Amino acid sequence: MKFGLFGGPSRGTATDADADADAYRTYIDLVVEAEALGFYGAYVVEHHFTGRGQLSASLTLLSYLAARTSTIRLGTAVVVLPWHNPLLLAEQIATVDMLSAGRLDVGVGRGYREYEFSGFGIALEEAQARFDEAITVLRTAWANEGRFSHHGRYWRFEDVVVEPSPAQRPHPPLWIGAGSPESLERAAREGYRLFLDQVGSFEVQAERAARYRSAKQTAGLLPSTDDVAVTRSLRIARSSADREGLIDRQVASLTALAEATRPPEEGGRNLFYSPPEARREVVEAASIIGTPDECIERLQRLEAGGITQVLFTGGLTVDDIRFFAREVMPAFR
Secondary structure, three states: OEEEEEEOOOOOOOOOHHHHHHHHHHHHHHHHHHHHHOOOEEEEOOOOOOOOOOOOOHHHHHHHHHHHOOOOEEEEEEEEHHHOOHHHHHHHHHHHHHHOOOOEEEEEEOOOOHHHHHHHOOOHHHHHHHHHHHHHHHHHHHHOOOOEEEEOOOOEEEEEOOOOOOOOOOOOOEEEEOOOHHHHHHHHHOOOEEEEOOOOOHHHHHHHHHHHHHHHHHOOOOOOOOOEEEEEEEEEOOOHHHHHHHHHHHHHHHHHHHHHHOOHHHOOOOHHHOOHHHHHHHHHHHOEEEOHHHHHHHHHHHHHOOOOEEEEEOOOOHHHHHHHHHHOHHHHO
16 A cells, blocks of 8 residues: 655645745655655645635646655646646646656646636636646647647647657656546546545445446556545544544544635535535544554555555644654555
8 A cells, every 4th residue: 555645835824925935845844754754655736816825836846846856756636727728738747747757647627616717717617628628738749749739719729849758658647536427437438547535435435446447447448556546634643532633623624625615604515525514424434533553444444445545634744644654554564
């Protein structure tokens, strides 16, 4: 089983530039330490206009991390295609892949926060169409050794060539988040690797992984143990007495995520993160939480469901991942 990080820097409620710099330094130190401890990857989000300093320039940060690390995989989870010029994005992705010596994974998505689309002057209703055209441009750009042209609804490019070439050919692995039966089957048919969310139960995620891999086989593609990664909150207790407080912290985290998607006056009612009255149940059903032995048992349940890549979130510190590496990781070597 392989363990990675999910998320990125965020300053929380502080508003000054020093808080931003501290958040980024803290996250960079976390990734460097994770590599030393044997974590396999670090995957970062893209968000804008939050007022909480969530990571906005994911590929810029990954380029810096490529220079600070040598073995850990680096990835976007996800870069939101409708907001980007796909030709520029193809060049930026290829550059980071080259600088990292082929360690880049590219998670892509269409976005879902309405205020982010409105901030960029893009209609949320166009998200899927813009995503579809952007991914076509990306795949075409990387597949062509020479020049190409593209005439689409949103973008037109004449006689262009993408430089540099990515280190991984024809391009870095493409990942996408999916959960519904239709989206899982589409992800499989179109050759994406799969991100699974942090709130689906162990049983639900095992069913989704099985459906996705079955759809890959139907499409004539070979499944692998590296084609599915699930995000889980990691709340590891130093003692059994700490457990209740960790549940409270994770409930607060889900509430903050819900309120980042919808205005706070709506009471955090984004159902992706569950209704407020059900969040404690969701935490118990989905998180890697509790003492080291309990965390081991929960990870073994994921492993039994065919999931062997786990990305941890939850405001982790260097001390947290050191404790996890010492008390939990040996059970999976």
